[in-house]
Amino acid sequence: MITTYDYIENNKRKTVLLILLFPVSLLVLMFVALYVALLLFPEMRVDNSSVFIQIINNYWILFIACILVSTLWTVIAFFEGCNMIINTVNAIKIQREPVSYNDDIKRKLETLSIKKDTLKPKIPLEEIKQILENISVKAKIPTPNLYIVEDELGRKSLIVGTKADSAVILTKSFIETADRSRLEAFITREIELIIQQDAKKQVSRILENVSITAGIPTPNLYIMEYEKGLNAFAVGTNKNNCAVILTKGLIETLDNSELEAVIAHEVAHILHQDTKLMMIVTLLIGFFTYVGYIMVRSLGRGRSSRKSNDKGGAILLLIGLAFLLYGYVVAPLIRFAVSRTREFQADAKSALLTRNPQALISALRKINNSPIVDVLNGKVNNNELVAPMCIENPLKKKVSLFDFLSNLSSTHPPIEKRIQALEVMDGRGLFSY
Numbered sequence: 001m002i003t004t005y006d007y008i009e010n011n012k013r014k015t016v017l018l019i020l021l022f023p024v025s026l027l028v029l030m031f032v033a034l035y036v037a038l039l040l041f042p043e044m045r046v047d048n049s050s051v052f053i054q055i056i057n058n059y060w061i062l063f064i065a066c067i068l069v070s071t072l073w074t075v076i077a078f079f080e081g082c083n084m085i086i087n088t089v090n091a092i093k094i095q096r097e098p099v100s101y102n103d104d105i106k107r108k109l110e111t112l113s114i115k116k117d118t119l120k121p122k123i124p125l126e127e128i129k130q131i132l133e134n135i136s137v138k139a140k141i142p143t144p145n146l147y148i149v150e151d152e153l154g155r156k157s158l159i160v161g162t163k164a165d166s167a168v169i170l171t172k173s174f175i176e177t178a179d180r181s182r183l184e185a186f187i188t189r190e191i192e193l194i195i196q197q198d199a200k201k202q203v204s205r206i207l208e209n210v211s212i213t214a215g216i217p218t219p220n221l222y223i224m225e226y227e228k229g230l231n232a233f234a235v236g237t238n239k240n241n242c243a244v245i246l247t248k249g250l251i252e253t254l255d256n257s258e259l260e261a262v263i264a265h266e267v268a269h270i271l272h273q274d275t276k277l278m279m280i281v282t283l284l285i286g287f288f289t290y291v292g293y294i295m296v297r298s299l300g301r302g303r304s305s306r307k308s309n310d311k312g313g314a315i316l317l318l319i320g321l322a323f324l325l326y327g328y329v330v331a332p333l334i335r336f337a338v339s340r341t342r343e344f345q346a347d348a349k350s351a352l353l354t355r356n357p358q359a360l361i362s363a364l365r366k367i368n369n370s371p372i373v374d375v376l377n378g379k380v381n382n383n384e385l386v387a388p389m390c391i392e393n394p395l396k397k398k399v400s401l402f403d404f405l406s407n408l409s410s411t412h413p414p415i416e417k418r419i420q421a422l423e424v425m426d427g428r429g430l431f432s433y
Helices: 012-040 051-058 060-088 103-112 125-139 172-177 180-214 248-253 256-271 274-304 311-354 357-369 383-389 401-409 415-425
Strands: 092-094 145-149 157-161 166-171 220-224 232-238 241-247
Touching (some): 012 051, 012 060, 012 311, 051 060, 060 232, 060 383, 092 180, 103 145, 103 166, 125 145, 125 180, 166 172, 166 180, 180 248, 180 256, 180 311, 220 248, 232 256, 232 274, 232 383, 241 256, 248 256, 256 274, 256 311, 256 357, 274 311, 274 383, 357 415
Parallel strands (some): 220 241
Antiparallel strands (some): 092 220, 157 166, 232 241
8 A cells, every 4th residue: 555655755866867857858849849840841951961960960059058058047046046936926034033022122111211291192191001901902912011202213103022022112292193093003003013923933933843853954934925825835955045935824824733734844845855856947947938938929020021031040930939838838747747746745744744644634625725826826927837836736727728738737736635645644544546
C-alpha cells in the first residue's frame, strides 16, 4: 500500500535535472520550428544540403544566444527572483521584533503625559476612559492604559503593545476638539489595529516554532494585506534566503492549529527545495512567453508592411512563435509534472512536522471554499504564473472549452485526493492510485 510517507524524498537531483530540462526543451522546440519552416518554405534554404546540416551551419548563433539568455536570466532569477515575486503580489513584510510596550516606554509616556489641570477636554476624562473600556470589552481584550500627550507626535492617536498589555495615546488638541463620535471612531480603529498586529505577531511566532522544528532558519514573513482569499506560498533559493507569504483572509479565517499546518506545508516546500525550482521555472516561463509575444507582435507587423521577403525576420518570427508555444504548452506540462507530486510531499511533511494531519485537512477544506487571489488574476500582467506556487489554485475557474482543456494540466491535485492521502497518515483511510 502506498501512503503519502512515500512522497517524502530529497529533491536536490530532481531540482537540478528539471531546471536543466527547461532550456533543453526550449532548444529542442526552436530546432523543430526551424526544421519545419525549412521544409515548408524551401526558398528559405541557403544551399542543397540537408535541412539538419543547414540549421547547424546557419542558425547555430540563435541557439548560442538562447543558451546565454537562458543562463543569464536563470542567474538573475536565482538571486533576485524572491524580491521580484514578492513585489508582484504586493506583500508587506512583517517584522519579527515588533515594538513592545515595555517599562522604558511606560516611563517615557509617564513623563510626556499632560497633567489633568492643564487640559480642557470636550468630553470629561472619566467618560473618555469609560469609552475606552467599553470598546475594549466589546473587542474582548484587556483595557489599554490611556495617555494624553502634547501634539509633537504628529498624530491624533496611537497605540502600542499587544492585546495583553497595551496603551492608547491621544494628543491634547484631539481630545480638546473631538466629539464623542470621533473619539469612539479613533479608539475603535486603534483597538482593531492592535488586534490585527497581535494576530500577525502570533503568525510570526508560529512560523518561528515550525522552522525550529524543521531545523531551518526562520523565513521572512509577508502578508498580502488586501487579499481576502485563503491562500499561501513560499519563495526562496535556499534555507537562508526564503520567505512565506500568506493572505490576510487566511490569517483571519484559520485557527492557530490550521495556520500552523499551512505554514508547515510552506516550510516543507523550502525543505524540499521546491521553492528554488518553482521560482526559477515561474520566471523562465514568464520571460520567454513575454519575449515570444513581443517578437511575434513586432515582427508580424513589420512583415505585413513590407513587400520583400525578409528571411531573417521570418526566422525570428518563427522563433517567437516557438517561445509562445513553449510558454503556453510545453512549460506548463513540465510544471504540471513537477508540482502535483510535490504538493503531496509538502502535505505529508506538514503532517509530520505538526503531528496533526487533521489540522491540515480542516485548513484545506476551508481554503478550497475561497482560494482566489485577486492580484494573481490580472489580465494585463503574468501574475497568474505564480499560481502553481500557492497551496491551492488561486485563479478563477475557467469556463471555455479551451480553458477546460488547459485545466487538464492543472498544477494542483484535487483537494479530495490530498485530504484522502492525509487521512491515510492519520490512520483513517486507504489511498489508492
